[in-house]
Amino acid sequence: MKSLRLILSNPRYFAPAFVFSSLNIWFGTWAIYIPSVKERLQIDKADLGIAIFFLSLGVFTIFPMASKIINKLGVGKATWYGVVLNSVMALFPLIAPNYYMLCLSLFLFGASNGLTDIAMNTLVTEIEKEDKQNFMSAAHGFFSLGGVLVGLGSFLIPVIGNPFFHMLITVLLVLLINIILKRRYYQIKAAPVEKEPFSLKLFKPLLVLGIIGFVSMGSEGGIIDWSTLYLKEITLAPENLIGSGFLAFSAMMTFGRFLGDSISQRLGSVKLVALGAFIAIDGYFLVLSGHTVLAIIGFALNGLGFSVMVPELFRIGGNVKGVESSQGVAFIAGTGYSGFLLGPVILGFLAEGFTLKSSFWALLTSAVLVLLLTMVLSKKKIT
Structure with missing residues (x-):
């Protein structure tokens, strides 16, 4: 539990760990409203499966480009831009006016998820190198905690009664905390590596x-x-x-x-x-x-x-x-x-x-x- 204490006692480690939680909070809040989206747009399971495939397609589309984006921006900035993108893109699947817009919004949500995922894992890797402290596993523990928070938040569904409003509240709260914490990692860049030719x-x-x-x-x-x-x-x-x-x-x-x-x-x-x-x-x-x-x-x-x-x-x-x-x-x-x-x-x-x-x-x-x-x-x- 040393790494957990480290994260909870030092904002330098808590800030990136909270990004891990944020990613699962955004995704999990969307996931609990999948049935209501299906019902609102009157689509069948096959159509829903294709729409969710577009989310996965967005993730895989960004993967080949992610390292170049992260290296160009700097890993800290890339992580922050991923947070902002997710905060925006998480809203659209719940207000998509038709099936085609749902597929497009899920593709963009998936792409922002993929960028953030790679950026935040790279960020933790770089901080571990700089500080000689291990906290990657605990950071992934915070990802799991994000899912727990979503599960607890699901009890508010009948109280709030509006999927978009629920997501909007969630996004604003998560974004606010990330805004407070971003200065802890924003300027971090990956240490230069002596690259070897492909072999x-x-x-x-x-x-x-x-x-x-x-x-x-x-x-x-x-x-x-x-x-x-x-x-x-x-x-x-x-x-x-x-x-x-x-x-x-x-x-x-x-x-x-x-x-x-x-x-x-x-x-x-x-x-x-x-x-x-x-x-x-x-x-x-x-x-x-x-x-x-x-x-x-x-x-x-x-x-x-x-x-x-x-x-x-x-x-x-x-x-x-x-x-x-x-x-x-x-x-x-x-x-x-x-x-x-x-x-x-x-x-x-x-x-x-x-x-x-x-x-x-x-x-x-x-x-x-x-x-x-x-x-x-x-x-x-x-x-």
Whole structure:
């Protein structure tokens, strides 16, 4: 919890950590109103799926350009501009007058999300380098806290009674706090890196990191989307417990991220990713037992295991020798989000073609793959 105390006691660290929370607050507030947007525009599930695809398309469109934008502006300014862009773009999906404007507004919202995501992770990487302090994992913990705040805010839905007004209040409050904090990071620029010409030797470690990012974030997405149905259909959990797997996963994900930095300083990033994979593997065996209580404990272990993986991957990616931090972070973000979006879809095909339980066997196999890949990384000096 050292990094959590560091963030809460020093505005230099709290400021970028709050950007992490902000990103999830904006996105989560939009997400809780998806049903009302669907109803207001009278679109079916297929149309809604296409609209949400445009949000993902916006994220992936900005990824190849993000590192150039960040390097040109400076990582502090890029983070702040991302905050401003998100504050504006978060409003439009809820007032889109028709389906086509909804798709356009979600594309722009996704692009601003993608820029902010890469900028804030690069910012934390640079501050860690300057100060010799680890707080990347705790910053991702603040992202998870943003989701908790959105969940608490959802109780205000019947009180406020207006999706746009709810988002407007949220945006103004979040923007105000960011305005107060922005001077803590606004002038920060990435330290110059002695870039090496492209080579297979340079690309190999990034490729391994990318595969781990794809698999680990794909597993996160799969558990988030399929854990409730798994408890309902496979373990035959009672109705009041079918959401417990997701709750246990999310709670331990947040808890693990606040512990991750201290453990990372002792073990190193690669060993911590390996430890996370080992814990996740244990969790999957409990999930696959088919017993409700054991499965819930298994989902909790999954959350604990995966909690440290993504922050450590960003930390490693931002410190790869011969690669600019923004480029390394952008590569991890691109592969990771690909997994997050495609993972649940792949699991859906497996569940449809075979059984839902076979999907979780596939997730277990992917966790074993991550563990094996960390052995490859441990033999290479990449930072």
